[in-house]
Amino acid sequence: MKLRFLGTGTSTGVPEIGCTCEVCTSTNPRDKRFRTSALVEIDGKHLLIDCSPDFRMQMLEVFKTEQFELLDGVLITHEHYDHVGGLDDLRTFSRHGKVVQIYGEKEVTDAIHARIPYVFRENKYPGIPNLELVTIDDKPFEVKGIQIIPIRLIHGNLPIFGYRIGNMAYLTDLKIIPEEEYAKLQNLDVLIINALRNYPHVSHQTLDDALKNIERIRPKRTYLIHMTHTFGLHEKMQAVMPENVFIAYDGLEIYV
Numbered sequence: 001m002k003l004r005f006l007g008t009g010t011s012t013g014v015p016e017i018g019c020t021c022e023v024c025t026s027t028n029p030r031d032k033r034f035r036t037s038a039l040v041e042i043d044g045k046h047l048l049i050d051c052s053p054d055f056r057m058q059m060l061e062v063f064k065t066e067q068f069e070l071l072d073g074v075l076i077t078h079e080h081y082d083h084v085g086g087l088d089d090l091r092t093f094s095r096h097g098k099v100v101q102i103y104g105e106k107e108v109t110d111a112i113h114a115r116i117p118y119v120f121r122e123n124k125y126p127g128i129p130n131l132e133l134v135t136i137d138d139k140p141f142e143v144k145g146i147q148i149i150p151i152r153l154i155h156g157n158l159p160i161f162g163y164r165i166g167n168m169a170y171l172t173d174l175k176i177i178p179e180e181e182y183a184k185l186q187n188l189d190v191l192i193i194n195a196l197r198n199y200p201h202v203s204h205q206t207l208d209d210a211l212k213n214i215e216r217i218r219p220k221r222t223y224l225i226h227m228t229h230t231f232g233l234h235e236k237m238q239a240v241m242p243e244n245v246f247i248a249y250d251g252l253e254i255y256v
């Protein structure tokens with residue numbers, strides 16, 4: 001399995017509009033973060049995890065080095081704008097009778113339906129993306145033969161999903177992992193987990209919380225995502241990370 005980090009930033013992206021802090025003005029490309037999303041390639045299939053408002057720019061980057069025509073499924077973690085804002089741009093992958101299936105729990109598929117109702121009308125305007133909402137619940141499911149295990153996470157007071165595919169788990173936007181979910185996170189080669197910043201936030205865990213979860217889950221390697229600008233400079237922060245904990249950056253590709 002190959003995973004490409006399409007975006008690794010929080011909801012505002014980094015830099016933040018108008019901010020002059022050392023991270024927002026850094027010239028290191030690793031300090032520039034699109035909104036969080038990832039592209040997974042497995043057995044020749046392509047799965048997208050979340051579809052950020054930066055999806056178009058992210059895919060233009062991907063297509064500089066590889067081309068593919070089919071998106072085999074989109075796994076949505078939750079309905080916040082930074083995770084679904086690019087869905088309309090899936091039109092590129094749903095032309096000529098192709099359909100893109102979007103997987104999410106009922107609250108999420110309902111919210112997407114309400115956000116872009118024109119996509120799901122009987123008589124569609126020409127050129128509208130051809131999307132199909134697939135409602136999942138808290139049970140393993142398959143996308144074109146690939147087994148996916150949803151992991152329940154708590155994001156402030158919103159229940160959301162992370163996803164495990166093989167020995168990789170992708171957990172974003174969590175504040176709390178419910179006790180019973182840790183059993184689903186054993187024997188991971190790669191854990192991808194959010195670490196917003198160094199001081200508390202109402203709905204996201206901090207770097208310290210993330211490190212505690214990493215210690216408990218004990219994956220072979222971890223990549224941090226969904227950072228805000230106050231997290232610190234990529235280079236400086238990477239230098240103080242524990243062994244086998246890496247700060248992800250946009251465009252990074254890993255193999256699991």
Ligand SMILES: [Zn+2]
Pocket residue numbers: 010011036080082083173226
């Ligand atoms: Zn988010």
Ligand SMILES: [Zn+2]
Pocket residue numbers: 078080155173
């Ligand atoms: Zn969120």
